[in-house]
Amino acid sequence: MLLRFEPIEAKLAVPVIRAGMVPRASLVAGLRAAAEPLIVLTAPAGYGKTTLLGQWREEDPRPFAWVSLDPSDGDPIALLTYVAAALDRVEPLDAGVFAALRSPGPSIWSSVIPRLGSALATRGAPVVLVLDDVHCVEGGESVDAIAGLVDHVPRGSSLVVSGRGEPPIGLSRLRARGLVREVGVDELRFGAEDAAGVFRGAGLELAEDAVASFTESTEGWPAGLYLAALSLRTRRAQMAARRLSGSDRLLGDYFREELLDQLSAADVDFLSSTSVLERMSGPLCDAVLEREGSAALLDSFERSNLFLVPLDERGEWYRYHALFRDLLGAELVRRAPERVGPLNRRASVWSAGNGDPEAAVAYARASGDTGLLADLVTAYALPFYNTGRLATARRWLSWFDDDDRTRYVPIAILGSWVHLLTGEVENGERWARSAELGAPAYNRPLPGGSPASAWVAVLRAARCPDGPAQMAQDAAEAIETLAPQSVWHPHAHMLHGIAHVLTGDDEAADSLLAEAVDIGVATGAASAAHALGQRALLALKRGNVELAGRYLEEAERLSGSLYSDYAAHAIAVAARARVLQLTHAPEGASRALADAQRLRPLLTWGFPWNAVQVRLELARVYLGVPDPGACRLLLREVDEIVARRPDLGVLGEAISDVKGRLASHGDADGGWASTLTAAELRLLPLLTTHLSYQEIGDRLYLSRNTVKTEALSAYRKLSASNRSEAVANAIQLGLLEETRLPAATLLH
Numbered sequence: 001m002l003l004r005f006e007p008i009e010a011k012l013a014v015p016v017i018r019a020g021m022v023p024r025a026s027l028v029a030g031l032r033a034a035a036e037p038l039i040v041l042t043a044p045a046g047y048g049k050t051t052l053l054g055q056w057r058e059e060d061p062r063p064f065a066w067v068s069l070d071p072s073d074g075d076p077i078a079l080l081t082y083v084a085a086a087l088d089r090v091e092p093l094d095a096g097v098f099a100a101l102r103s104p105g106p107s108i109w110s111s112v113i114p115r116l117g118s119a120l121a122t123r124g125a126p127v128v129l130v131l132d133d134v135h136c137v138e139g140g141e142s143v144d145a146i147a148g149l150v151d152h153v154p155r156g157s158s159l160v161v162s163g164r165g166e167p168p169i170g171l172s173r174l175r176a177r178g179l180v181r182e183v184g185v186d187e188l189r190f191g192a193e194d195a196a197g198v199f200r201g202a203g204l205e206l207a208e209d210a211v212a213s214f215t216e217s218t219e220g221w222p223a224g225l226y227l228a229a230l231s232l233r234t235r236r237a238q239m240a241a242r243r244l245s246g247s248d249r250l251l252g253d254y255f256r257e258e259l260l261d262q263l264s265a266a267d268v269d270f271l272s273s274t275s276v277l278e279r280m281s282g283p284l285c286d287a288v289l290e291r292e293g294s295a296a297l298l299d300s301f302e303r304s305n306l307f308l309v310p311l312d313e314r315g316e317w318y319r320y321h322a323l324f325r326d327l328l329g330a331e332l333v334r335r336a337p338e339r340v341g342p343l344n345r346r347a348s349v350w351s352a353g354n355g356d357p358e359a360a361v362a363y364a365r366a367s368g369d370t371g372l373l374a375d376l377v378t379a380y381a382l383p384f385y386n387t388g389r390l391a392t393a394r395r396w397l398s399w400f401d402d403d404d405r406t407r408y409v410p411i412a413i414l415g416s417w418v419h420l421l422t423g424e425v426e427n428g429e430r431w432a433r434s435a436e437l438g439a440p441a442y443n444r445p446l447p448g449g450s451p452a453s454a455w456v457a458v459l460r461a462a463r464c465p466d467g468p469a470q471m472a473q474d475a476a477e478a479i480e481t482l483a484p485q486s487v488w489h490p491h492a493h494m495l496h497g498i499a500h501v502l503t504g505d506d507e508a509a510d511s512l513l514a515e516a517v518d519i520g521v522a523t524g525a526a527s528a529a530h531a532l533g534q535r536a537l538l539a540l541k542r543g544n545v546e547l548a549g550r551y552l553e554e555a556e557r558l559s560g561s562l563y564s565d566y567a568a569h570a571i572a573v574a575a576r577a578r579v580l581q582l583t584h585a586p587e588g589a590s591r592a593l594a595d596a597q598r599l600r601p602l603l604t605w606g607f608p609w610n611a612v613q614v615r616l617e618l619a620r621v622y623l624g625v626p627d628p629g630a631c632r633l634l635l636r637e638v639d640e641i642v643a644r645r646p647d648l649g650v651l652g653e654a655i656s657d658v659k660g661r662l663a664s665h666g667d668a669d670g671g672w673a674s675t676l677t678a679a680e681l682r683l684l685p686l687l688t689t690h691l692s693y694q695e696i697g698d699r700l701y702l703s704r705n706t707v708k709t710e711a712l713s714a715y716r717k718l719s720a721s722n723r724s725e726a727v728a729n730a731i732q733l734g735l736l737e738e739t740r741l742p743a744a745t746l747l748h
Contacts, residue, residue: 006355007085010279010311010319014066015132017054020201022194022222024048027187028056036181037153038174041162045323046223047188049162050132050309062126062157063090068311069133070278072358075391076108076141077101083129083149084116090127093119102388103566108145109685110598111737117152118740126156133322135163140699141391143168147690150174154742170690189220198222202229223323231262260331270297271307272335275328276343276366278359279311280318287350288343341367348372357384361396373399374408379447381414382487385421386526393418405434409442409452413459420463420606421567423682428606432459448483457481458488461495462607467647468502475499490516490525498534502609502649510538521558526568529555533572537613540578549579567602571610574617581621593621594734597674600637601682608645612638616651619658622674628665630674635659637678672717673733680714684736687711688727 031039031052041049057064065086073079081101084093097119100111120129129149137143146161147169153159161167174180190198192208195215199206206214218224260268274285274294282295298318302308307324311317320328332340348363357380364373377396385393397415405412412435420428435456442452454477461474475496482489497512513531520528532555539548555572577592596618603611615634622630638655642648676684686696697707711723718733720726730736 007082008279008356010317011068011070011082012066012086012089013068013312014057014064015050015054015068016310016313017051017058021051021055022048022190022197022201024052024055024194027052027183028059031056031181031183032060034158034181036179037155037157037159038150038180039158039160039183040167040171040180041160041183041188042164042166043185043188044164045326046221046226046321047185048222049188052183052188053130053132053160053162057128057130060128062128064128064130065090066130067132069131069136071136071138072362072392073136074138074142074395075389076145077112077388077390078392079137079142080108080112080116080145081388083131084119087120087123087127087129091123091125107682107685108141109148109688113145113148113688114737114739117149118738120149120157121152121154121740121742123154123157126154128158128160129153130160130162132162134161134167135165144689144691144699150179151690152739152741173690188222190215190218190222190225191220194222195220195225198225199229199232202226202232204229204232223321267297267301268331270294271301272328272332273339273343275320275325275332276340276363277347278319278362280320281316283354284347284350288346290346341369343367345369345372348376352376358392365399370404370408374404374411378408378410378414381418385418390418390422402434405431406438409435409438410446410455412438413452413455416459417462420604421602423567423602423604423606425604425606429463432463435459446483446486448486450483450486450488451481454478454481454483454486455488458492458495461492461499464499464502464608464645464648468499468609468649472496472499472503487523487525490520490523490527493519494527494531494534497531498609501534501538502651504650506538506541510535513538526559526566529559529572530568532558533569533575536572536575536579537617540575540582545579545582548575549583552576552579567599567610570596570599570603570614571617573599574614574621577621578617581624589621591734593618593674597676597681598735601678603678605641605644608641609648609651611641612648612651612655616654616658619662623658623661623665626665627674628662629672631658631662631665633675633677635662672719673729673735676714676717676735677710680710680717681735683707683710683714684727684730687714687723687730688736688739 041052043049057066065083067079067082067086069079069082073082084097084101087093094115097115100115103111131146134146137146146167150159150169161169171180192212192215195218196206196208196211199211199214214225214228218228260271263271270285270289273289274280277284277288280298282298285294285298286292298308299315302310302315302318307320307328308318309321311319319325344363344367348360348367348369351357351363352360357376361373361376361380364376367373377400381393381396393414397411397418400408400411400415405415412431416428416431416435418428419425419431439452439456444452446452446455457474457478461471461478464471475492478488478492479496482492493512493516497509497516500506500509500512513535516531517528517535519525520531532551536548536551536555539545539551552572552575555569559566559569573592573596577589577596580586580589580592596614599614603614605611615638619631619634619638622628622634635655635658642652642655682700683696686699689696691699693707693711694704696702697704700707711726715721715723715726718726718729720729727736731738
């Protein structure tokens with residue numbers, strides 16, 4: 001399945017501001033005049049943050065790029081894709097930004113942040129970028145990404161972050177530098193004049209003392225005043241003021257007694273039942289409630305100012321105000337807890353059938369139906385990984401424990417595959433063992449009708465634990481038993497060809513790889529580029545450099561660019577380095593070497609043939625430089641891989657050949673930078689961030705001391721005395737991508 005990441009339009013739409021909302025003229029004027037690049041709005045639910053931002057947008061001549069965040073944006077690629085899409089609608093971005101976002105690399109700092117940040121920093125005209133509901137984002141890397149964007153905001157533009165709590169984006173650092181303007185509860189609280197405007201907006205004219213009483217009892221909390229106005233309007237009678245502060249434990253009782261009890265039973269049922277939905281449309285509500293006419297009812301509630309927030313100007317999509325959704329959800333649990341599961345399940349089925357896989361998965365989990373959840377994750381995890389949504393795939397897979405993985409074999413296979421592709425080999429092997437353990441008893445057909453044994457065979461072939469002969473048998477078994485439309489077919493054919501490469505049957509290997517290329521091209525699989533890289537290696541082995549170059553050009557045409565963070569491209573990038581060296585193009589060879597080095601941390605003994613092949617190709621290039629030090633490092637890593645996977649066929653002879661050639665070289669050195677270890681290369685992108693050693697360690701699950709030791713070693717090899725100098729030198733060497741900062745950087 002080739003699944004493109006299609007942004008949800010409602011998340012990019014500027015919220016519609018209803019007529020009659022209380023104007024916040026002084027606050028809007030202050031926001032318009034703010035010179036700081038970062039503006040932070042922080043207040044609990046119901047303080048009118050989104051309304052204020054909408055009013056600001058109506059008064060500011062600058063274009064607004066808007067993203068309404070939700071829990072799915074804990075995936076940094078999802079968040080940054082929405083940011084890119086929002087900015088692109090204001091002023092088109094370079095295609096390279098979106099290419100980086102589609103690359104399933106291990107870190108957003110290697111290419112995504114540099115490209116998107118540079119695009120923001122060099123915009124032709126000022127823009128206001130709003131990230132609303134930032135409290136929904138759970139995930140260190142997404143928060144880090146927001147912090148990383150601050151340094152790229154050009155003079156005259158603003159990055160606005162709005163949420164319920166102070167976002168953990170290093171505000172103390174930004175405050176010290178005078179780069180942040182903050183708006184909080186005290187500024188957002190309503191005074192008596194504003195409160196009177198709330199009641200007038202609800203068609204009520206209250207005496208001054210009544211308005212003052214409500215203002216005092218609610219402590220100026222806008223949502224509390226709105227609730228009171230709705231209650232008065234619904235009951236059409238005055239009532240005594242009650243305390244309605246945002247933290248009041250009686251809020252739920254008030255909501256039920258003063259509002260819900262005044263509505264019809266049918267309306268209450270609709271409101272509470274649809275509270276399970278993150279976003280609502282008429283067709284979705286009809287499906288969830290198994291009824292018709294929801295679109296008209298949503299329109300009626302919106303026109304009555306009853307809890308709904310329109311998400312577009314066409315009246316198709318809505319959401320509940322967050323506070324009211326929480327209250328309605330509590331009401332549903334109180335009245336009919338047994339309905340929560342079925343409502344979510346129907347929402348999941350509708351979402352899956354209407355092009356919203358992420359919502360389908362979220363609703364499936366909320367339904368408590370583990371089987372449905374497993375089926376959906378099985379269908380979507382690999383396509384999401386292939387389009388850069390690694391964090392989302394990981395999050396989904398993390399929901400399944402050891403027993404689940406044995407019970408749902410496809411989940412174990414996908415978990416192993418994703419972990420192995422991202423260099424987490426120990427986790428990948430653990431998930432593979434769960435798949436092997438559960439496969440004999442698993443009798444449910446997999447997507448497309450394949451048996452579980454076929455998927456297990458593909459995974460076993462890729463891991464090559466028992467040598468190339470068994471790898472060939474496993475791949476052949478997979479090809480024989482996979483359903484014709486299976487997503488694994490291109491991989492099985494590619495692995496079959498590689499197994500013959502490892503056994504030394506080059507003629508058969510080339511033929512099988514050519515077939516794998518055709519199948520990969522037909523299905524849009526990334527395996528096509530890898531198979532072309534393997535054909536390029538065979539051509540180089542025969543001394544046909546021109547043919548190897550043609551294969552690599554075709555691989556680049558298919559994939560858009562080989563210079564990405566995708567481990568599957570590593571073999572083609574390494575082969576490109578050799579071709580460029582043999583054709584006397586040293587600058588291009590150096591660039592290819594640097595790009596291949598960036599991928600080394602992903603190349604482990606999990607897929608041993610790939611890890612060894614890439615390192616051998618790089619070692620051959622370094623022998624031609626010559627740089628024996630880099631060659632020795634690569635061969636040490638090869639030995640570590642072979643210690644885990646000793647039977648790699650003819651690669652053993654190739655290793656001996658390279659070692660023999662190395663022995664004929666002296667101790668000449670091409671430079672310390674080429675001897676950066678895989679661990680040091682993995683650390684480099686994070687050195688470009690504001691994160692401390694401790695925070696970097698938290699992201700990499702390493703101790704602060706380990707991070708510091710690796711960093712100091714990297715500094716030495718990069719001939720640097722500090723972090724900024726190391727980053728600058730790594731950029732110059734092509735090991736990091738350069739980021740363009742605004743003119744008069746950060747002086748604003």
